[in-house]
Amino acid sequence: MQPLLKVENVTKRFHQVVANDSVSFEVMPGEIHCLLGENGAGKSTIAECIYGFYKPDKGSISVNGEVLDLDSPAEAIRHGIGMVHQHFVLVTSMTVLENIVIGTDAATAILNLQSATDRIKAICARYEVEIDLNSKVWQLTVGQQQWVEILKALFLGARLLIMDEPTAVLTPQESRRLFKIFREMTGDGMSIILISHKLDEVMQSDRVTVLRKGKRVGTVVTRDSSKSELTNLMVGRDVNLNLVRERSDVGLPMLVVSGLHAANDFGTDKLNGVDLTLNRGEIVGIAGVAGNGQKELFETLMGVRRATSGRVMLADQDITNKTPREVQQAGIGHVPDDRFAEGLIPDFDIQSNLVLGVHRDQPFARRGFLKFGQIRSFAKQAMDEFAIQAPSAQTICRTLSGGNAQKVIVAREFAQASRVILANQPSRGLDVGVIEYMHKRLFEKRKEGFAILIASEELDELLALSDRILVLFKGQIVGEFSHGAVDLERVGLLMAGHFDDAPNPNADRSL
Amino acid sequence: MNELFTETILIAVLAATVRIATPLIFAALGELITERAGILNLGVEGTMLMAAFAGFAGSFATGSTWAGLLAAMLAGAMMAFLMVFMAATLKVEQVVTGLALNLLAAGMSLYLFKVYFETQSMPMTEVMPFMPIPYLADIPWLGPIMFQQKGLTYLAFLMVPAVWFFLYRTKWGLEIRVLGENPKVIDTKGMSVTLRQYGAVIMGGVLVGLGGAFVTIGSVVRFVPDITAGRGWLALVIVIAGNWRPSGILLAALVFAFLDALQLQIQGVGVDLPYQIFLALPYVMAVVLMVLKSRGGRSEQPGRLGIPYFRGER
Ligand SMILES: Nc1ncnc2c1ncn2[C@@H]1O[C@H](COP(=O)(O)OP(=O)(O)OP(=O)(O)O)[C@@H](O)[C@H]1O
Numbered sequence: 001m002q003p004l005l006k007v008e009n010v011t012k013r014f015h016q017v018v019a020n021d022s023v024s025f026e027v028m029p030g031e032i033h034c035l036l037g038e039n040g041a042g043k044s045t046i047a048e049c050i051y052g053f054y055k056p057d058k059g060s061i062s063v064n065g066e067v068l069d070l071d072s073p074a075e076a077i078r079h080g081i082g083m084v085h086q087h088f089v090l091v092t093s094m095t096v097l098e099n100i101v102i103g104t105d106a107a108t109a110i111l112n113l114q115s116a117t118d119r120i121k122a123i124c125a126r127y128e129v130e131i132d133l134n135s136k137v138w139q140l141t142v143g144q145q146q147w148v149e150i151l152k153a154l155f156l157g158a159r160l161l162i163m164d165e166p167t168a169v170l171t172p173q174e175s176r177r178l179f180k181i182f183r184e185m186t187g188d189g190m191s192i193i194l195i196s197h198k199l200d201e202v203m204q205s206d207r208v209t210v211l212r213k214g215k216r217v218g219t220v221v222t223r224d225s226s227k228s229e230l231t232n233l234m235v236g237r238d239v240n241l242n243l244v245r246e247r248s249d250v251g252l253p254m255l256v257v258s259g260l261h262a263a264n265d266f267g268t269d270k271l272n273g274v275d276l277t278l279n280r281g282e283i284v285g286i287a288g289v290a291g292n293g294q295k296e297l298f299e300t301l302m303g304v305r306r307a308t309s310g311r312v313m314l315a316d317q318d319i320t321n322k323t324p325r326e327v328q329q330a331g332i333g334h335v336p337d338d339r340f341a342e343g344l345i346p347d348f349d350i351q352s353n354l355v356l357g358v359h360r361d362q363p364f365a366r367r368g369f370l371k372f373g374q375i376r377s378f379a380k381q382a383m384d385e386f387a388i389q390a391p392s393a394q395t396i397c398r399t400l401s402g403g404n405a406q407k408v409i410v411a412r413e414f415a416q417a418s419r420v421i422l423a424n425q426p427s428r429g430l431d432v433g434v435i436e437y438m439h440k441r442l443f444e445k446r447k448e449g450f451a452i453l454i455a456s457e458e459l460d461e462l463l464a465l466s467d468r469i470l471v472l473f474k475g476q477i478v479g480e481f482s483h484g485a486v487d488l489e490r491v492g493l494l495m496a497g498h499f500d501d502a503p504n505p506n507a508d509r510s511l
Numbered sequence: 512m513n514e515l516f517t518e519t520i521l522i523a524v525l526a527a528t529v530r531i532a533t534p535l536i537f538a539a540l541g542e543l544i545t546e547r548a549g550i551l552n553l554g555v556e557g558t559m560l561m562a563a564f565a566g567f568a569g570s571f572a573t574g575s576t577w578a579g580l581l582a583a584m585l586a587g588a589m590m591a592f593l594m595v596f597m598a599a600t601l602k603v604e605q606v607v608t609g610l611a612l613n614l615l616a617a618g619m620s621l622y623l624f625k626v627y628f629e630t631q632s633m634p635m636t637e638v639m640p641f642m643p644i645p646y647l648a649d650i651p652w653l654g655p656i657m658f659q660q661k662g663l664t665y666l667a668f669l670m671v672p673a674v675w676f677f678l679y680r681t682k683w684g685l686e687i688r689v690l691g692e693n694p695k696v697i698d699t700k701g702m703s704v705t706l707r708q709y710g711a712v713i714m715g716g717v718l719v720g721l722g723g724a725f726v727t728i729g730s731v732v733r734f735v736p737d738i739t740a741g742r743g744w745l746a747l748v749i750v751i752a753g754n755w756r757p758s759g760i761l762l763a764a765l766v767f768a769f770l771d772a773l774q775l776q777i778q779g780v781g782v783d784l785p786y787q788i789f790l791a792l793p794y795v796m797a798v799v800l801m802v803l804k805s806r807g808g809r810s811e812q813p814g815r816l817g818i819p820y821f822r823g824e825r
């Protein structure tokens with residue numbers, strides 16, 4: 001059988017960074033081909049080259065034996081290549097329909113989108129997707145936004161779909177659904193290039209090409225491989241996928257939240273009386289489907305969002321509605337979920353981003369002047385510890401790979417916090433090696449007596465880390481489980497808002 | 512004060528409002544298309560001024576206001592070309608570029624005027640004639656206010672629905688609006704961002720040029736330095752006050768024009784107040800509107816206004 005896509009010796013440089021170093025691989029019709037590699041290994045870059053968004057410095061890319069003259073995505077689209085980017089490319093103020101139709105033959109000189117509607121509806125029906133074509137993209141959940149991206153590609157007639165970390169932002173249910181649909185697509189003869197850090201997903205592919213530091217280190221048939229072989233190929237060493245939890249002595253309450261209420265940017269109530277306690281030396285996990293108030297909870301605790309009522313106590317200090325700087329100086333670190341929008345200043349370099357917030361304190365500044373020597377050496381150390389891959393501490397964060405950008409944030413907040421760490425989806429987009437390291441550091445912090453709050457959509461991660469798991473639903477804590485006594489079935493039901501068979505004193509309040 | 516509000520005077524003020532609104536509508540609609548494409552062109556004033564001069568010069572040289580009109584549109588397009596070349600191709604800071612265009616236009620129009628027209632005593636051109644529309648012009652009230660105007664005025668008002676239709680009902684309009692929100696969408700669909708930016712900005716420049724033409728050959732026989740007198744700046748405010756929508760822009764332009772017309776009328780009648788107060792009226796209103804605007808309602812401002820697009824970014 002002739003391969004659908006052939007990538008031969010593609011090299012792509014960004015100034016001194018060699019993002020892809022003579023990479024070759026093939027994708028067969030009907031295949032799910034996984035690209036696996038550490039953060040910064042060059043997965044997104046090779047994908048962008050195939051899509052024609054970046055122009056390779058060397059090498060060739062051919063579809064069905066025909067070499068593409070890739071200069072813009074137009075050529076790739078003509079050859080049936082579609083791509084869903086790691087960070088969505090949508091116009092959020094416009095409708096789903098407009099986002100899908102723009103730039104296609106359905107956008108006739110004088111717009112008549114009705115005929116397109118039927119075609120899109122047919123695609124939706126084929127894959128049993130329900131989406132209101134006339135709603136604005138900002139009104140959709142992240143999962144639905146992803147569907148808009150996929151529909152964009154399908155509507156353009158994609159036969160090869162490149163998905164760059166599609167499940168990083170999805171709930172486990174949504175991810176499972178997506179994989180079922182992938183299989184239907186390949187059944188229809190389509191091929192999929194999938195980029196993912198989640199090994200469970202990688203194991204569902206047909207073949208895996210592993211990249212390390214821009215080079216291909218191998219292509220394996222998934223069936224004949226294993227998670228540990230793959231991680232070994234990818235990281236170059238064994239990664240402990242199951243961390244050993246040490247016992248830790250849970251101490252006195254550190255952060256006590258009572259009756260917290262807050263609204264989102266559109267004035268809708270998102271926290272409806274959250275009560276929770278974080279004790280010293282304890283990791284508390286927040287389980288919940290995205291959009292149930294996680295973001296608002298973390299922002300309100302950090303002083304970025306106003307609490308309309310309720311109280312936040314840090315030890316015996318009232319920090320309700322204090323400014324973010326006061327909260328931070330009280331010893332709380334925060335990893336937000338939107339890395340480029342809230343966690344970083346993308347146009348600043350790594351070292352500046354690493355000291356952001358403490359830049360005007362000792363040892364990074366004296367009498368109002370920054371001390372660059374200190375900042376640089378601190379940055380070097382942090383980059384080593386978290387394996388932040390970049391040419392230097394002066395690299396602009398915008399050019400970092402998604403995972404490396406996340407590491408900058410995590411490194412900064414871990415260093416700055418002295419008592420409490422609040423992390424919303426901290427491992428999103430990180431490779432297994434870095435996650436392993438981050439978890440190790442979290443356990444160290446826990447041992448040092450930190451109180452840690454983590455929200456994650458990965459139940460496995462929460463199970464491994466948390467001393468207690470709280471379920472957040474519609475802005476309320478609707479369930480609590482201590483480590484070792486977690487009933488996954490019940491957690492899932494609570495997350496979905498089914499309280500009937502899971503009696504809980506809070507449950508009736510939110511109904 | 513009584514004679515201020517007789518019927519004839521009221522009609523005269525409203526007719527003047529429509530006339531004064533003409534260049535504002537053109538310029539604001541031109542800037543609207545430009546900004547919807549994500550490019551902030553602060554050089555509206557300069558573009559209008561160059562177009563006003565070109566209209567005058569072209570009309571003077573050929574003796575035809577039509578040729579003047581064409582020259583004004585060309586001048587508008589050329590100024591816009593400079594803007595978009597700097598913004599889209601060189602990706603220079605747009606605010607600075609726009610301000611520089613104003614300086615350029617102020618200097619260049621003055622220079623050219625001195626070189627070519629200073630020697631002649633009182634150079635004058637034809638002025639576009641009034642074009643009452645048969646039957647409609649005879650409607651009481653509405654007739655004298657709306658339908659006894661010049662061709663360019665009718666065109667300006669027709670441009671409001673036309674620009675709306677273009678932006679919201681054609682594929683080019685959709686693409687321009689997307690450019691202003693997220694140019695990467697255009698790029699990842701295999702379409703040229705730069706090409707579309709050039710198209711939108713130059714189209715906008717032509718409209719601004721029409722506004723400039725109205726200031727000279729549409730209204731008066733002469734050109735004087737700085738004849739546009741801040742109308743371009745007002746157009747920028749109108750785009751914001753009109754919330755980046757054609758209908759809002761029409762409304763805002765009419766409000767400003769009305770204040771100006773009123774101010775002229777009051778000055779004419781001679782009210783016991785320093786006339787500067789009335790001169791300032793539209794601008795005071797502009798500030799008030801901006802303040803009100805900042806405090807409520809959903810802004811339609813293009814999300815990527817003024818930010819250059821680079822493919823390599825993320
Ligand atoms: N536009 C750019 N300018 C400069 N350097 C870049 C650019 N894009 C990527 N790089 C660099 O190229 C390397 C590969 O990046 P890439 O985004 O392909 O990694 P990745 O494998 O997708 O990682 P992740 O899993 O974190 O998303 C990184 O070192 C990154 O810093």
Ligand SMILES: [Mg+2]
Binds near residue numbers: 403
């Ligand atoms: Mg990537």
